[in-house]
Amino acid sequence: MGSEAAGSEVAGSAVGSAAGSAVGSTAGRATDPSVLDALAAVVGADHVAAGASVAEDYAHDEALSIAAQPPAAVVRPGSTAEVAAILRLAAEHRLPVTARGTGTGLSGASIPRPDGLVVSFERMNRILEIDTENHVAVVQPGVTLADLDEATAAHGLSYPVYPGEYGASLGGNVATNAGGMRAVRYGVTRQQVQGLEAVLPSGEVLRTGGKLAKASTGYDLTQLIVGSEGTLALVTEATLRLYPRHPHQATVLAPFTGVDEVAAAVPRIVASGIGPLILEYIDALTMGAITHAQDLDLGVPDQVRESAQAYLLVMLENATPDRLEEDTERLGEHLVSLGAVDTYVLPGPAARRLVDAREKAFWTAKAIGAQDIVDVVVPRAAIPEFLRRAREIAERHGSFVAGCGHAGDGNVHLSVFETDPDVRYRLLRELFEAGMKLGGLISGEHGVGRTKKRYFTELTDPVTLDLMRRIKQAFDPAGILNPGVLLDPVSG
Amino acid sequence: MGSEAAGSEVAGSAVGSAAGSAVGSTAGRATDPSVLDALAAVVGADHVAAGASVAEDYAHDEALSIAAQPPAAVVRPGSTAEVAAILRLAAEHRLPVTARGTGTGLSGASIPRPDGLVVSFERMNRILEIDTENHVAVVQPGVTLADLDEATAAHGLSYPVYPGEYGASLGGNVATNAGGMRAVRYGVTRQQVQGLEAVLPSGEVLRTGGKLAKASTGYDLTQLIVGSEGTLALVTEATLRLYPRHPHQATVLAPFTGVDEVAAAVPRIVASGIGPLILEYIDALTMGAITHAQDLDLGVPDQVRESAQAYLLVMLENATPDRLEEDTERLGEHLVSLGAVDTYVLPGPAARRLVDAREKAFWTAKAIGAQDIVDVVVPRAAIPEFLRRAREIAERHGSFVAGCGHAGDGNVHLSVFETDPDVRYRLLRELFEAGMKLGGLISGEHGVGRTKKRYFTELTDPVTLDLMRRIKQAFDPAGILNPGVLLDPVSG
Incomplete structure (x- = not known):
């Protein structure tokens, strides 16, 4: 591993997002030979890359409005135990850690820090079980929707969440609480996740829920981790609800x-x-x-x-x-x-x-030159009013918006055409404010990530933000998981 | 208010459950005239009772296996602002606070502390809205299932969760994540709660979710509060999903x-x-x-x-x-x-x-003399094996169990006939262990409360318990909300 070139301008130990006591003490850098050697000892040298050896793909997802950023290093674990060992190392050296599925997200939540590690789940791609009695699938995070669809079809069953991209991974779907067109009938990812295995930033392995239709036994940690965009824990296994497939x-x-x-x-x-x-x-x-x-x-x-x-x-x-x-x-x-x-x-x-x-x-919006896309969610019946206000806001800024949406669940997708970044910022902020005034929220299914973090932290009330930050602190006191995403004050 | 007699043996400020910094500084007692006067100033003298004036009903719910315990005082707020003022007072004087709906719970989660306050939501019993466009009801916590059923029926709609007791309050249902027979089709309370208003122990008012079918905008605080048994926040309003009523x-x-x-x-x-x-x-x-x-x-x-x-x-x-x-x-x-x-x-x-x-x-089980009831939840297909093991465990202890259950969602209700408390403890512990070994959890719908706290804290793995305690700390650093319930180490 020592032979792989270290990245040139990676920052040091500057994570320091959440205050709190640091987990480890020896601040290091992801490209230190000793760190890379330790990672290689965990996953095998073939599954670590650093600096110039990091493939371009790991630097971005599909978000339109944010620049690619290569990580200092990429590591590809093959098991939960390896993920735990990686997180213990990251905690010890205070390395930022960004989880990655297949990189099809639209909010920049899997864009890493320049001084950080990408933990890519591409090798943890096994469907562990299709349980036809309990109607659940147990999957590793790297399993794609296409794989799961094929495996369930063989049993006359179906996993119904389809956010429009069969190449998306279940790990990413869980992290963003992915939605899609069928949510009006089956709900979104949240409604399908019955249990999780996840590794905490301390390296401890947490198991929540199970093959259970319901439970009232303590706080619902499953639902807290769903949609948390890799900021609370790294999901290593998910138990997902299946349904009879209608022919x-x-x-x-x-x-x-x-x-x-x-x-x-x-x-x-x-x-x-x-x-x-x-x-x-x-x-x-x-x-x-x-x-x-x-x-x-x-x-x-x-x-x-x-x-x-x-x-x-x-x-x-x-x-x-x-x-x-x-x-x-x-x-x-x-x-x-x-x-x-x-x-x-x-x-x-x-x-x-x-x-x-x-x-x-x-993709059509991207092809015809949209600069950004938003996926505001409002109460279903507020869609006409939201669209009226959106047109009015766009006209006032001399911009243009067009779109489509999951009408059944109030999720409006708008392509935003506005080349001036300052105007675009004001336009988007007003769109989000308009949605929130109608009882809505900034994102229905894409997540906040990096692209909407500024709007989210500016427009969300302080009581909510403070509580979310205290929850983040409860999971990740040293702030190593996905700094810069969701509500983290670190820029970028 | 000073005329109401103070309870005789109420303890002082001994809350001290979660470590953490205390919110207030002046430790007091719920029956101090100054505290009672302050409470009366918030809600009106008619809506505060203390000591011997506290009606017997506030001392218990319907749990079989736990003794009634009168609180030091009861307060009946009429609005969210009054709840907030009560919690600020409680924080200042470090008074334990137990929320109460209509007291139909089965786990002792609304049995108060002898030195604490009961906040009874009986006056906050208004259905604020039946929204026929978005198919939601907005209710105060004191609304009963009977009231909501009548109000929704008038619009051809239905709130489907029915835990077997129409006198139950929606606040209690949210706090315990109540289930019931129709969960196999519609899910439990958790699946219906789209948004909450809740007061944090600091007195801050939190609003989560809304009339939204979905969202991916930060951590899901709604689902974290659902099922938290009054230990994280006091719910003052819930937005609940409705469905077409099938004739x-x-x-x-x-x-x-x-x-x-x-x-x-x-x-x-x-x-x-x-x-x-x-x-x-x-x-x-x-x-x-x-x-x-x-x-x-x-x-x-x-x-x-x-x-x-x-x-x-x-x-x-x-x-x-x-x-x-x-x-x-x-x-x-x-x-x-x-x-x-x-x-x-x-x-x-x-x-x-x-x-x-x-x-x-x-009630039948109670009438024929059952000493306890359990509602273990297991994967649906594990019911036969769980019932076999339950019979074997009961026989080994010379005890008797019988029951029924929500077979569609793996929730087994067993009436337990065993008069010796030590034998009953071992029997229940083995029943819960058997359920957990089959991938289940202690409670499917009744909650942990006081009755199952010992089993829950003994049988749950430390990683999960520690994380839950840190989450509790994030919401309630002084530990004033429902001490003694769920995972709180305070006895009783």
Whole structure:
């Protein structure tokens, strides 16, 4: 290991985020030969890289608005015991530690510190169990959604959370409380996580929950760690809820001539009890961009398309084809009664391509030059008002926003087009404030990470922030886990 | 207020549970005239009682195995601001504070300290909003399940958690993460709580979540407070998820000749995707006791009843009568294929009485002399093995256990008949250990409270306990909230 070149400008022991007593005493640097040797002794020399040997990929996730930053070193553990040994070393040398799944996050939460370690879970990628009796999967953090989908399908089961990227890892999904289109029916990651194994910054191994549908036995540590963005503990195993896989699906597209009508229809669809699998709204611009990008013909006549301001995309699923057909018909009638110009039941291939294109809307936004994306969550019924205010805010700044969203659960995705960073900061801050005034929060599913930390710490009330900081302190007194992310005052 | 007699033997400032720096400095006693006057100034003299004026009800909940204990004083706030003022006073004088809803809990978590205050939420009993667009109710903690059921029914909506006692308060349900029979379909209280207002021991008011289906914006403080048994904060408002109310229900009773067969059938029913509203098992002894107590004739022929070792009770619900009938038929066939002797679709009145009697099984157990009840939760598929081990443990101690349970979510209720307290301690400890070895936890829905604290602190691993204590410290550094409950080392 000594032969690997040390990075040139890595900072020293300057973690010092949370005050508190330091775990270790000997401050060091991740690229000190003694540290690298010690890491190599834990995971094997093949699984440590430092300085110039660190692959470019470890320097970023998919966040648009933040620069890549290589870590001082990367280490790839193969077991929980190795993760514990790495954290003991990191604590001893006060090294910042950033966990990484497959790097598909959108908030910069896995962008490391220049003086820190990336702990990459790519080798801990085993599905440990598909338990068909208790309907749970037990997975290591490096397992991807694609792997889990394949493994559950073989048993007629399904893990329903799909944030639009099958390459995402379950570890990352747990860390960000990932959502996606099916949340309106199944909930987000939080609702699926029944138990965790996680390593505390001290190197102690914590086990929470289990294959249990419920519990009332002490504080819910599972839910505290879900969504904590790698700042409290490193998840090494998750027990996830599975569901029967429904074989029959139908997809209905409904154009509306006004954005308000489409938004107003959403609570009524949810209230109907029809239980949609997905319930998305897509504005006309976004629909134009994704159908153009995918060369998709949805069979909507030109005249209807030209008058449409927004669309609802609704997917139903059922165990039996008869009930699916009945529900699809009922849904169509309901949509027209709620103001849809017409409804189109999309044939299988077109439906799959449209849903896929919608899932990839982020990439479309990136391709057409959006400078940032936001995923404000508001009460479902507040979507029309939030969209009105968002348009007004954008116009006032001479900027432009367009988007789509998980209408069923109030999660609005907006692509933000504004090249001036100062204007963009004010625009985003006003968007977040508008969402919060309507009872919402900054992020519905992407997380705060580095990209939204400034807004989060500026706009969240001090009682909440102080309490979160004390909780962080309870887990990580030396502040070694993911400094610079979420609520950590360290810059960058 | 000075005219109310002070309790005679109340202890002084001996809270001192969590170490940490004390919030206040002037140690006092809840019955000091100056403290009572200050409390009266906050809530009005009519809403403070001390010493002999404290009604007997405030000394206990419904836990079987723990003695009543009157508090030094009771205070009944009418608003969040009053709760905050009370907690500031309590912090200043280091008074133990125990929150109380309607006192229907089963774990002694609302039994106060002799030197402490009970904060009773009986006056904070308003339903602040039934939001039909976002499908949420906003309630004060003193609202009962009966009140909420009536208010939601008027809108065709439903709050689905029903722990078997309509007199229970929502505040208590949130504090214990209450469950009940419908959890197999809708989840427990935790899954319904979307936001909270809560007062920290410092008197600061915390607001978490909101009318939001999801969020990924910092640590989930909502879920941390749910199930924390009044040890972290006092909940003053909850935002709860509502669902469309299904008008059509059917109830099927299926006797089995073996306990193992009934337990083995459970995962198969869940896997069938039929989505039962309730899925209960009832052993023959418990069924005999509850049908006898209620004088219930279920139409099961004598011969079948005599051979039955256990029953499954399954209730289905649907928006349409046709689908309900179809599902009921399918369920019946499925149950027989899984080994049921026969199936009986119960007529409405008999079904309601049986379900009601099952819900009141605790009272039946109490009436026939059970010394304790436990509600161990295990993985659903581990129920047969847990029941085998429970019988073996009881036999070895010359004791007797019988019960029923929320089979769909692995929550086993056992009535424990053993008069010797030392034997009962060993018996319970072995029952809990057996459950934990099978991947379970001590309580599925009643909570730890005072009754199970000894077992919880003895059997939980130190890493978990230490972390929970540090979290407690982050919320309540002076340890004034519910000392003696959950993980607090203070005895009693």
